[in-house]
Amino acid sequence: ISAAAKADGSRSGSIVAPPVIKDVEKIDVNPPKGTRDFPPDDMRLRNWLFNHFKEVSRLFGYEEIDFPVLETEALFIRKAGEEIRDQLYCFEDRGNRRVALRPELTPSLARLVIQKGKSVSLPLKWFAVGQCWRYERMTRGRRREHYQWNMDIIGVPEVTAEAELISSIVTFFKRVGITASDVGFKVSSRKVLQELLIKYGVPEDLFGRVCIIIDKIEKIPIDEIKKELGFTGISEDDIEQLLKVLSVKSLDDLEDTLGGAGEAIADLRNLFSLAEKFGYSEWIQFDASVVRGLAYYTGIVFEGFDRKGKLRAICGGGRYDRLLSTYGGDDIPACGFGFGDAVIVELLKENGLLPELRQEVENIVCALDKDLQGAAATVATALRDKGQTVDLVLESKPLKWVFKRASRVNARRLVLVGKTEWEDGLVSVKVLSSGEQFQVKVNELE
Numbered sequence: 486i487s488a489a490a491k492a493d494g495s496r497s498g499s500i501v502a503p504p505v506i507k508d509v510e511k512i513d514v515n516p517p518k519g520t521r522d523f524p525p526d527d528m529r530l531r532n533w534l535f536n537h538f539k540e541v542s543r544l545f546g547y548e549e550i551d552f553p554v555l556e557t558e559a560l561f562i563r564k565a566g567e568e569i570r571d572q573l574y575c576f577e578d579r580g581n582r583r584v585a586l587r588p589e590l591t592p593s594l595a596r597l598v599i600q601k602g603k604s605v606s607l608p609l610k611w612f613a614v615g616q617c618w619r620y621e622r623m624t625r626g627r628r629r630e631h632y633q634w635n636m637d638i639i640g641v642p643e644v645t646a647e648a649e650l651i652s653s654i655v656t657f658f659k660r661v662g663i664t665a666s667d668v669g670f671k672v673s674s675r676k677v678l679q680e681l682l683i684k685y686g687v688p689e690d691l692f693g694r695v696c697i698i699i700d701k702i703e704k705i706p707i708d709e710i711k712k713e714l715g716f717t718g719i720s721e722d723d724i725e726q727l728l729k730v731l732s733v734k735s736l737d738d739l740e741d742t743l744g745g746a747g748e749a750i751a752d753l754r755n756l757f758s759l760a761e762k763f764g765y766s767e768w769i770q771f772d773a774s775v776v777r778g779l780a781y782y783t784g785i786v787f788e789g790f791d792r793k794g795k796l797r798a799i800c801g802g803g804r805y806d807r808l809l810s811t812y813g814g815d816d817i818p819a820c821g822f823g824f825g826d827a828v829i830v831e832l833l834k835e836n837g838l839l840p841e842l843r844q845e846v847e848n849i850v851c852a853l854d855k856d857l858q859g860a861a862a863t864v865a866t867a868l869r870d871k872g873q874t875v876d877l878v879l880e881s882k883p884l885k886w887v888f889k890r891a892s893r894v895n896a897r898r899l900v901l902v903g904k905t906e907w908e909d910g911l912v913s914v915k916v917l918s919s920g921e922q923f924q925v926k927v928n929e930l931e
């Protein structure tokens with residue numbers, strides 16, 4: 486071989502190296518751009534968060550629902566110029582159907598309510614925790630998926646519904662240690678805008694579009710806002726007046742500016758007095774500039790914000806009384822909120838409230854030599870049948886290895902199956918925290 490090898494170490498001539506079978510390309514082991522894996526540590530935090538979401542929802546008497554992450558594209562096609570529409574993760578499936586990964590849960594909920602029709606009795610109180618998707622052209626490193634907790638009340642026209650929804654979010658915050666000095670809710674009503682646009686003679690079908698433009702008020706320059714509002718046909722004077730109303734600082738100012746208490750004022754005053762009764766007054770404040778970025782809201786809108794102003798909105802929601810009818814359903818009033826899984830984790834981190842979550846297992850069961858593997862399986866099963874968690878050592882390993890694994894999986898105790906004890910139906914147990922050691926009959930282990 487050396488004769489055939491060249492100075493540069495390459496080979497030639499009669500020597501044939503065995504063919505290297507390269508039948509698999511090394512695949513990219515990272516998840517697709519903008520998406521996340523949930524290895525155990527991350528999954529523990531996610532389960533901790535989602536369990537709080539679900540426990541609060543159950544505390545409020547809501548029933549859990551779910552729907553496919555894939556929907557028809559038509560469910561999300563709205564012409565109000567929403568960002569969520571521009572970033573729709575849509576495509577044509579192999580049956581040439583236009584489909585989309587859901588960017589939010591509310592349309593699916595509306596679809597399900599209409600599908601159920603008369604077979605469900607109102608009011609419905611439903612909740613879901615589901616993954617939502619967006620496709621951004623240039624991924625500015627932003628995520629393309631997140632999980633959202635939603636709670637919705639279908640069939641209640643009064644603001645007691647919105648008041649209860651905010652109470653459920655306050656309950657969640659309290660459970661994870663967030664207080665009214667960390668977080669607040671900005672509350673307003675789109676009926677303010679509605680009343681103004683009627684006054685300005687703006688056609689009703691432009692309402693959603695105007696709301697979406699106003700929602701961008703803190704994100705793009707005011708001149709751009711005025712220009713976009715101009716395109717909808719509102720006069721410059723009316724635009725000035727509109728922006729003035731949206732900057733009022735109190736409900737009283739709003740009432741003066743609107744020249745009397747319309748529905749919007751009545752709803753808001755009602756909500757604030759209910760907040761008192763629910764016990765969360767110090768969590769909410771009126772803020773006329775809150776409109777939220779979804780076209781279908783029609784009344785009260787609210788969003789959770791961090792008082793340090795360092796993070797994007799934590800959650801948001803409101804009343805959407807027309808959504809079901811736009812899908813051909815009956816005119817059923819509805820309201821709900823969405824709560825994403827990203828900002829809340831940043832907030833908890835900022836406030837040192839992230840929980841320390843470790844794997845834990847009660848028992849490691851191990852055979853002390855390999856012909857006791859069956860006995861170890863019997864012991865493991867006896868413990869598992871009693872509801873004890875067991876990590877069964879599945880191969881014969883030196884004791885040193887077992888101790889190392891015991892500390893890594895945070896086991897409470899070791900259960901060792903040895904030859905002599907087993908003949909007397911005994912196993913030996915070592916409590917790892919105290920070092921206490923004892924022998925016990927298998928069926929007395931608990």
Ligand SMILES: CC(=O)Nc1cnc2ccccc2c1
Pocket residue numbers: 588589617618619628629630631825827828
């Ligand atoms: C902070 C964050 O991850 N936001 C986020 C991530 N993915 C989404 C996907 C769909 C709709 C909204 C989304 C929002």
